[in-house]
Amino acid sequence: MIDLTKANHHLWKEIMEEDAGDIRRCFNCGTCVSGCPAAEAETPLMIRRLVRMVLLGLEEKLLEDGTPWMCVTCTACEEMCPMGVKPFEVGLAIRRWQTRKDETYIPLSTTEVFQTGHTQPVEKVGELRRSLGLPEIPPTIAKFTELLKKFQAMLRETEIVKNNDYMFKE
Numbered sequence: 001m002i003d004l005t006k007a008n009h010h011l012w013k014e015i016m017e018e019d020a021g022d023i024r025r026c027f028n029c030g031t032c033v034s035g036c037p038a039a040e041a042e043t044p045l046m047i048r049r050l051v052r053m054v055l056l057g058l059e060e061k062l063l064e065d066g067t068p069w070m071c072v073t074c075t076a077c078e079e080m081c082p083m084g085v086k087p088f089e090v091g092l093a094i095r096r097w098q099t100r101k102d103e104t105y106i107p108l109s110t111t112e113v114f115q116t117g118h119t120q121p122v123e124k125v126g127e128l129r130r131s132l133g134l135p136e137i138p139p140t141i142a143k144f145t146e147l148l149k150k151f152q153a154m155l156r157e158t159e160i161v162k163n164n165d166y167m168f169k170e
């Protein structure tokens, strides 16, 4: 059960410091999720739920939530929202807020990029791709193991991987 007496009722102002529409207009219709490709990800992004969490002031839960980083920045949600809420901008604002709150924060998608070359592991949708007449694995780095190894070697030179190597396993 969520205890709203402990909620930060100013969270929405803190997060939405830049122009990202007025999230108070969100009436939780879910249209933004219906066309969101990241809603089908292994760790699904439910942008409607994130908007709700901001509005309810669920600070601790939002800080732990890695799903804003699953967004593939297609902006479909912004075109679909009937209330002009700009859910995509909300997701970006949450990311910035998370990293401001915790400088050591390493998003889930960072480790996935390291392991697979993609923010969303493409091999997980092999069956869907096959049903659409597409090759199971797309002709990206996911298909070429040697290139992925070179990519990982390059990332190992970055501070984020060097300082947190326990999180970046091949």
Ligand code: SF4
Binding pocket: 032, 035, 036, 037, 038, 039, 045, 047, 070, 071, 072, 073, 074, 075, 076, 077, 078, 087, 088, 091
């Ligand atoms: S911009 Fe992000 S949140 Fe919006 S529909 Fe695209 S993937 Fe989903």
Ligand code: SF4
Binding pocket: 025, 026, 027, 028, 029, 030, 031, 032, 033, 048, 051, 080, 081, 082, 083, 084, 085, 086, 087
């Ligand atoms: S489409 Fe707009 S109004 Fe509907 S849930 Fe998403 S953000 Fe809220």
